[in-house]
Amino acid sequence: MNIGIVGSGYVGLVTGACFAELGHEVLCMDDDPEKIAILKAGKIPIYEPGLEELIRSNVEEGNLNFTSSMKEVVEKSKILFVCVGTPSKPNGEADLSAVETVGKRIGDYLNDSKLIVEKSTVPARTASWLGEIIRTQNKRQIGFDIAVNPEFLSEGTAIHDFMRPDRVVLGVSNQQAASLLVSLYEPLNAPILITDVESAELIKHASNAFLAMKISFINAVSQVCEKTGADILKVAKGIGLDSRIGTAFLNAGVGYGGACFPKDLAAFVHLAEVNGYNFGLLKEVAEVNQNQRQIPVKKLREIYGDLNHKTIGIMGLSFKPNTDDLREAPSLEIISSLIQQQVEIKAYDPAAAENMKKLFPHVYYARDPYDCAADCDAVLLLTEWQIFRHMNLSKIRKSMNRPVFIDGRNLFDPVRMFRLGFQYFGIGRSSRSLAELST
Numbered sequence: 001m002n003i004g005i006v007g008s009g010y011v012g013l014v015t016g017a018c019f020a021e022l023g024h025e026v027l028c029m030d031d032d033p034e035k036i037a038i039l040k041a042g043k044i045p046i047y048e049p050g051l052e053e054l055i056r057s058n059v060e061e062g063n064l065n066f067t068s069s070m071k072e073v074v075e076k077s078k079i080l081f082v083c084v085g086t087p088s089k090p091n092g093e094a095d096l097s098a099v100e101t102v103g104k105r106i107g108d109y110l111n112d113s114k115l116i117v118e119k120s121t122v123p124a125r126t127a128s129w130l131g132e133i134i135r136t137q138n139k140r141q142i143g144f145d146i147a148v149n150p151e152f153l154s155e156g157t158a159i160h161d162f163m164r165p166d167r168v169v170l171g172v173s174n175q176q177a178a179s180l181l182v183s184l185y186e187p188l189n190a191p192i193l194i195t196d197v198e199s200a201e202l203i204k205h206a207s208n209a210f211l212a213m214k215i216s217f218i219n220a221v222s223q224v225c226e227k228t229g230a231d232i233l234k235v236a237k238g239i240g241l242d243s244r245i246g247t248a249f250l251n252a253g254v255g256y257g258g259a260c261f262p263k264d265l266a267a268f269v270h271l272a273e274v275n276g277y278n279f280g281l282l283k284e285v286a287e288v289n290q291n292q293r294q295i296p297v298k299k300l301r302e303i304y305g306d307l308n309h310k311t312i313g314i315m316g317l318s319f320k321p322n323t324d325d326l327r328e329a330p331s332l333e334i335i336s337s338l339i340q341q342q343v344e345i346k347a348y349d350p351a352a353a354e355n356m357k358k359l360f361p362h363v364y365y366a367r368d369p370y371d372c373a374a375d376c377d378a379v380l381l382l383t384e385w386q387i388f389r390h391m392n393l394s395k396i397r398k399s400m401n402r403p404v405f406i407d408g409r410n411l412f413d414p415v416r417m418f419r420l421g422f423q424y425f426g427i428g429r430s431s432r433s434l435a436e437l438s439t
């Protein structure tokens, strides 16, 4: 099958490479010529484990190609997956301008009947609006179908998530579109749910909202743990072992970020509002998340009062491990706040430092976690990269000016950290055992 991908970012590239791996002829298009030049030169513009190898082997096989020409991708493809970004407008509404541009260009170049698949995350009813745009633009009145196939992959495990999904959701308006899409996804042996287009669109927003709600729920519980002497790790385990609840997404920390949860939550709240429903529950989810992000700096101020000229090490910049993606990462807000307070920052991240340099060029970017911690008055751990789990904590402590360690992802055991000589703070961790140890 000739498949075209419009928008070759995190979702588009993974989708394109995986369909190529499944034996299809894939052409990935992007309107960013620099991105296409990098891809044509055999490199990839993002960090995603396994993606570079998958792209390289499929380019060598001749299954995968890249272009910056919209005309080429439309004319050559039987199915077109729209994978462009859908960021937030200031009022929370999804900014669909890239989807609109793509719709117009598809309308311009539509040369025969095709299936247009909306993979970008969009509010319910976007597919019918996109259909209208294509129809209005297409002067030759060529027929086409629109389907919705939301993507549920997570950055860092994207190839696995695409190839072994929990489910594939297909929103279609006729049997022909359903059969075509089912034939594409059947090799994955995953449950396939076929719905109408609006339900498929809404499933994606509701799924992300639910996951964000789980994170904010456990973060709110972590606040109560701190005040009552309970330990959030034990509490989360006790909650999660209930099979009706499950253990996933019950890790307390400095909050969620990334290209999806914050903006999808805002877009879902906005969609509900314009349709006459006040989704107060989700507003509170966002509010809890915002408060979590402020915990590390508040904690530093409790310890030091004035932070002027303190040196703080930041371990982990990306919004989650195994990605270089900084969109809505808690680190951005935390670093901005520290800079405003005249703090000297030393930052380390295994993949996201290069992206961060473009935003904060005056921060010192460390070679490794040891370089990051050396001479610091405190370390803030913001992303749970594997490298941090295995670092020599004793060496870290000895190199610090003051051994204050704020663990924003609860990576370490408070008692062990205390024994190593750290002044350790997790999120929602019991301070009772530490108090007992010190007496």
Ligand SMILES: NC(=O)c1ccc[n+]([C@@H]2O[C@H](COP(=O)([O-])OP(=O)(O)OC[C@H]3O[C@@H](n4cnc5c(N)ncnc54)[C@H](O)[C@@H]3O)[C@@H](O)[C@H]2O)c1
Binding pocket: 006, 007, 008, 009, 010, 011, 012, 029, 030, 031, 032, 035, 083, 084, 085, 086, 098, 101, 102, 119, 120, 121, 122, 151, 152, 153, 154, 155, 259, 260
């Ligand atoms: N990143 C994720 O983990 C993830 C997971 C599931 C769903 N999604 C959704 O998928 C969509 C894409 O997300 P992403 O993270 O891949 O975004 P991204 O920013 O990494 O990629 C989008 C790409 O589209 C390109 N683009 C923009 N306008 C274009 C146009 N007119 N023509 C051609 N290309 C154009 C951009 O240059 C960019 O490369 C979003 O709606 C997002 O919510 C993302």
